[in-house]
Amino acid sequence: xxxxxxxxxxxxxxxxxxxxxxxxxxxxxxxxxxxxxxxxxxxxxxxxxxxxxxxxxxxxxxxxxxxxxxxxxxxxxxxxxxxxxxxxxxxxxxxxxxxxxxxxxxxxxxxxxxxxxxxxxxxxxxxxxxxxxxxxxxxxxxxxxxxxxxxxxxxxxxxxxxxxxxxxxxxxxxxxxxxxxxxxxxxxxxxxxxxxxxxxxxxxxxxxxxxxxxxxxxxxxxxxxxxxxxxxxxxxxxxxxxxxxxxxxxxxxxxxxxxxxxxxxxxxxxxxxxxxxxxxxxxxxxxxxxxxxxxxxxxxxxxxxxxxxxxxxxxxxxxxxxxxxxxxxxxxxxxxxxxxxxxxxxxxxxxxxxxxxxxxxxxxxxxxxxxxxxxxxxxxxxxxxxxxxxxxxxxxxxxxxxxxxxxxxxxxxxxxxxxxxxxxxxxxxxxxxxxxxxxxxxxxxxxxxxxxxxxxxxxxxxxxxxxxxxxxxxxxxxxxxxxxxxxxxxxxxxxxxxxxxxxxxxxxxxxxxxxxxxxxxxxxxxxxxxxxxxxxxxxxxxxxxxxxxxxx
Ligand SMILES: [Zn+2]
Numbered sequence: 423x424x425x426x427x428x429x430x431x432x433x434x435x436x437x438x439x440x441x442x443x444x445x446x447x448x449x450x451x452x453x454x455x456x457x458x459x460x461x462x463x464x465x466x467x468x469x470x471x472x473x474x475x476x477x478x479x480x481x482x483x484x485x486x487x488x489x490x491x492x493x494x495x496x497x498x499x500x501x502x503x504x505x506x507x508x509x510x511x512x513x514x515x516x517x518x519x520x521x522x523x524x525x526x527x528x529x530x531x532x533x534x535x536x537x538x539x540x541x542x543x544x545x546x547x548x549x550x551x552x553x554x555x556x557x558x559x560x561x562x563x564x565x566x567x568x569x570x571x572x573x574x575x576x577x578x579x580x581x582x583x584x585x586x587x588x589x590x591x592x593x594x595x596x597x598x599x600x601x602x603x604x605x606x607x608x609x610x611x612x613x614x615x616x617x618x619x620x621x622x623x624x625x626x627x628x629x630x631x632x633x634x635x636x637x638x639x640x641x642x643x644x645x646x647x648x649x650x651x652x653x654x655x656x657x658x659x660x661x662x663x664x665x666x667x668x669x670x671x672x673x674x675x676x677x678x679x680x681x682x683x684x685x686x687x688x689x690x691x692x693x694x695x696x697x698x699x700x701x702x703x704x705x706x707x708x709x710x711x712x713x714x715x716x717x718x719x720x721x722x723x724x725x726x727x728x729x730x731x732x733x734x735x736x737x738x739x740x741x742x743x744x745x746x747x748x749x750x751x752x753x754x755x756x757x758x759x760x761x762x763x764x765x766x767x768x769x770x771x772x773x774x775x776x777x778x779x780x781x782x783x784x785x786x787x788x789x790x791x792x793x794x795x796x797x798x799x800x801x802x803x804x805x806x807x808x809x810x811x812x813x814x815x816x817x818x819x820x821x822x823x824x825x826x827x828x829x830x831x832x833x834x835x836x837x838x839x840x841x842x843x844x845x846x847x848x849x850x851x852x853x854x855x856x857x858x859x860x861x862x863x864x865x866x867x868x869x870x871x872x873x874x875x876x877x878x879x880x881x882x883x884x885x886x887x888x889x890x891x892x893x894x895x896x897x898x899x900x901x902x903x904x905x906x907x908x909x910x911x912x913x914x915x916x917x918x919x920x921x922x923x924x925x926x927x928x929x930x931x932x933x934x935x936x937x938x939x940x941x942x943x944x945x946x947x948x949x950x951x952x953x954x955x956x957x958x959x960x961x962x963x964x965x966x967x968x969x970x971x972x973x974x
Contacts, residue, residue, distance in 0.1 A: 423486060424451050425493040427515035431630050433581035434503060442634050444503060448515055449492070450522075456483045460495060460514040464521070466542045467510045472551070472568070481507040506548070509579050513547040513566060516585040520620060523627065524593050527859070528733060529740045531849035537595040537602065538562045547579040555584050556969040557591035559602055564588045583621040590620035591968065597743045598751075600868075600888055602965040605918045606750040606910075607684045613968055614690035618670060619697060619739055625649050626732040632725055641709065641724030644702050645673060672698035678786040684920040686967060693753050696781045697739060703777050704731045733852075738763045738774075741849070747908045748842055748868040749888030750918075753787045755906065758796040762894075762904035765798045766860075767851060797905045802830050805900045810863050814844040824867045831867045831891040832907035842866035842890075846897075861897035866890060871910075875959055876919035877926055880933050881951055882959040887918070922961065925949055931961070 428445045459467045459480035469478040481495040495511045502508060524530055536543055537559055544563040552567035555578040566579035566588070578584045594616055595602055601609050625631055626649065635649060636642075643649050649672075670687075674695045681688040705724075708731050712723035742759035757778060764775050779791040788794055804827040812819045820841040824831055833839055845864040850857050868890030875885040889908035896903050925931035934953040950962040 423453075423456070423493055424449060424491060425453070425456060427495070427518070428497075428500065428508070428511060429515040429519060430503070430512050430580055430582045431628055432625070433583065443630060445512075446628065446630050448519055450518065452522075453518075456485070456493060458482050460511060461542075462518070464536075464542055465514060465517055465545060467514050467545045467547060468563075469506060469510050469547055470549075472548055478506060481510050503580060504575070504577070509547045509577055513545050513564075513579040513585055516582055516624075517543070517545055517564065517589040520586045520589040520624065521593060523620070523623060523736065524590075524597075524740055527848070527850035528737050528852065529849075530597075530744060530847065532845060532847045534593055534596045536562070536592065537599040543592055548577070554578070554969055555588050557588050557595070559595060559963075559965070564592060582624055586621045586624040587617040590617045591965070594743065595965070598746055598748075600749050601751070603960075603962045604750050605885075605887065605922055605961045605964055606752060606914055607686055607689055607917050607921045608752045608914075609750050610686035610964060610967060611689035611693065612751060612753065612756055613965060614686055615694035615697070616739070616743070617968075618672065618690065618694045622649060622672060622694075622698065622701075623732060623736050626728060632728055636721070636724045636728065641721035643705055643728065671695070677784070683917050684924055692785050692787065693756070696785045696787070699781055700774065700777045701731065701735050704735060704774060707773070734767070734774075737767065737849075741766075744845065744847065744864055745892055745894060745904050745906055747892050747906045748866045748890035749871075749908055750910065750914070751908070752910070752914055754782070754793055755909065757782050757787065757794050759904075759906055761794060762796045762798050762906065765796075766894075766903050769799070798903060800902050800905075801900070802827075802902060804830055805895060805902065808900075810895065810897055810900075813865065814846050814863055817841060820844060820865065824865075830905075831893060832905065833867060833869060833891060837869040840868045842868065862903060863895045863897055865893045865895065867893075872958075873915055873918075875922070877922060877951075881926070882953060882955070882957050884958045885918075885922075886954065886958055886960045921964075925964075925967075930967075933959070 427448045427450065429448045430444060431442055431446050434444065453462045456462055460483065461467065461480070467480055469480060470476065471478050481497065483493065484496050485493045495507070497507050497511065498505055500508070503512070521534065525533055540562055542562070544561070546563055546565045549565040549567050551569055553569040555566045557564050566577070566585070568575055568577045591613060594613055601613050604610060670691055672695045674691050676691055676695065678692050681692060683689065705727055708727035709720055709724055712718070712727055713720055716723060738760050741763040742756060745759035745762050746755060760778060761775050779794055782788050782794060783791065808823065813823055821839065824833070824839050824841055828835060846861070847864060848859050848861045850859050868888050870886050871889045872884055872886055875881055875883055889910065891905065891907040893905050894903040922931060931949045931951055933951045949964050949966055951959045952962050953959055
């Protein structure tokens with residue numbers, strides 16, 4: 423069934439001052455059913471009346487009938503973007519579009535499951551009055567708030583940047599669930615950086631926005647805030663003097679030594695802005711190539727270069743997420759995963775990998791390119807006669823195999839191993855001549871690591887964290903396409919100390935049951951230190967720090 427959905431191109435304010443249309447249409451065919459709400463197999467909009475708090479009926483679905491082959495949601499006035507039914511449908515369509523961007527064959531090549539183990543992610547488009555928005559695993563939901571500023575009401579659910587950003591927290595939680603409980607600040611910052619880059623890729627994927635912005639900038643994304651500013655309207659409303667203008671800028675030249683090492687939002691900009699520079703160079707390079715090939719002026723090839731460049735960049739930054747080792751990760755772990763994904767994509771063209779290395783060094787994420795070395799494309803005797811189908815399907819067989827071949831996973835000899843659900847993915851690779859599908863087995867193994875908690879009473883003296891390894895195996899050739907093993911040193915440990923110390927001092931890190939409310943549910947603002955014994959703790963729900971506007 424084909425269905426047409428409206429979606430905001432940017433946000434109400436930004437669209438107006440750029441002289442663009444407010445919304446564009448988006449057609450989908452792959453959902454098994456649609457219900458009023460909107461509700462589908464994996465998403466459900468739950469709307470409440472801001473005055474009474476009562477549940478509001480959701481937008482009504484009109485299926486195709488007679489000569490009309492396209493279904494749609496009936497809106498009282500499709501041009502009134504502030505009407506409750508439009509806000510419901512827009513939040514829904516933007517989340518769905520974001521989800522598809524991750525799952526496409528030229529990206530992850532697999533459906534993403536939610537981390538909370540239930541079929542539907544709930545979308546609350548008018549969660550209450552507050553200048554904020556967040557994803558919350560415990561309530562299976564995305565919560566979008568609204569607030570009054572400058573004589574008007576700002577709905578975060580009407581900002582494509584904000585909805586795509588929060589949706590990607592939920593999606594990333596399904597891909598790398600350990601990050602939600604991580605206490606390495608860079609693990610949380612990675613969540614934030616991916617969410618901002620997803621908002622950017624949504625902007626690049628809009629034909630209307632691409633055309634208007636490239637015309638206004640003479641075909642360059644080098645210094646266009648239309649693409650590089652995340653959540654413009656929201657930022658302006660919070661700071662009417664316009665000093666901020668947006669919440670975060672991907673043009674920020676900031677380096678690791680210029681931000682507090684334990685503040686995830688500030689840290690995230692080092693990574694996201696660094697990757698944006700790689701995207702800028704890719705766009706410039708593709709433009710020059712198309713100018714040479716076609717003889718056309720730069721402006722006229724800039725749209726095509728951005729379309730192709732976006733596809734390339736998107737497949738790298740999202741595929742790298744499947745390659746991350748389980749547990750705590752650093753920006754360098756993520757950088758290695760991007761390099762491995764690019765190596766698989768273009769084994770003979772080192773250009774983008776070189777830009778990545780330069781940017782990671784310039785931003786002081788690593789001090790030399792040797793720290794970004796990653797093992798790709800090699801043979802291991804254990805895999806040559808392994809039954810990959812059985813390894814994919816049987817936890818027991820997978821555990822037995824991993825335990826038997828610890829060297830293959832880079833796992834220590836004396837620790838108990840845990841195997842994660844294996845992934846069977848089929849990714850599409852594009853070449854000049856066409857495309858080719860490659861089937862990969864993604865096999866993750868994790869183990870516990872112990873270190874001093876760095877905290878005084880009432881916290882235990884030791885903390886337990888998760889480390890691990892990811893192996894990506896080519897189903898056909900049995901060669902290892904990438905191996906990524908957690909690499910943590912003294913610096914990462916002291917970063918964790920700093921984060922937990924800051925949270926404990928602010929009263930945000932609470933031991934055991936203190937992090938629960940009277941109703942037994944986790945307190946919204948708290949990060950929980952689970953007390954495992956007198957001497958041992960483990961931190962949970964640090965991702966609470968990732969609200970659009972952080973608390974504490
Ligand atoms: Zn966020």
